[in-house]
Amino acid sequence: xxxxxxxxxxxxxxxxQWLERAEPVHRQLRPQLPEDYAGAMQAVFADxxxxxxxxxTQSVAxxxxxxxxxxxxxxxxxxVDDLVTDAAQRSRGVGHALLTFLETRARExxxxxxxxxxxxxxxxxxxxxxxxxxxxxxFSFKKALT
Numbered sequence: 001x002x003x004x005x006x007x008x009x010x011x012x013x014x015x016x017q018w019l020e021r022a023e024p025v026h027r028q029l030r031p032q033l034p035e036d037y038a039g040a041m042q043a044v045f046a047d048x049x050x051x052x053x054x055x056x057t058q059s060v061a062x063x064x065x066x067x068x069x070x071x072x073x074x075x076x077x078x079x080v081d082d083l084v085t086d087a088a089q090r091s092r093g094v095g096h097a098l099l100t101f102l103e104t105r106a107r108e109x110x111x112x113x114x115x116x117x118x119x120x121x122x123x124x125x126x127x128x129x130x131x132x133x134x135x136x137x138x139f140s141f142k143k144a145l146t
Contacts, residue, residue: 001061001094003101005052011045021060022053029063029084041065049081052101054094061086062094066102068109078106080116099132 006015006022013019016038023037034040041051044065054062065082080102085094099114106114117140118125 001054001056001097003052003097004055005050007045007050007052009050011048011050013042013045018053018055018060019051021055021058022051022063025053025060025084025086026063026065026082028087029082044081052098054085054097056089061089061092062098064098064102066105068111074112074115076109076111077113077115078102078109078111080114083116095128096132 004015004018006013006018008014019038019041026037027033041049045051048067048069049065050067051063051065053060053064062085063082064080066078066080068076069079070076083095083098085098103114114134115137116129116134118129
């Protein structure tokens with residue numbers, strides 16, 4: 001398994017074939033993504049998002065969408081928008097490989113933390129995050145505006 005960067009540091013897609021291959025796995029977490037997946041992801045990348053995939057030969061085993069954010073609480077952090085392992089590939093080290101890559105990238109860029117949000121219904125994912133050393137540091141509040 002290898003980690004392949006789909007975007008560069010500016011958000012330019014540098015591996016369009018891997019973006020296309022990522023779609024079915026990404027939709028396992030985000031089925032509501034628009035039909036124009038590539039266009040939707042281009043908009044995310046234009047707003048600072050980046051993507052990498054965990055790949056085995058020609059298939060995607062996992063997808064991570066992330067970004068660097070600076071705020072008053074922690075300074076610079078790497079925020080993970082999406083982290084998903086293909087259902088058929090779970091418990092094979094894919095998520096661990098992606099998180100290890102993201103942690104390395106965060107340290108290289110001088111980030112003080114790696115953070116993500118996870119829906120309360122995703123108990124299996126929470127067990128994985130705890131095993132990987134992530135902790136619940138705060139509550140996330142939300143108000144829908146549409």
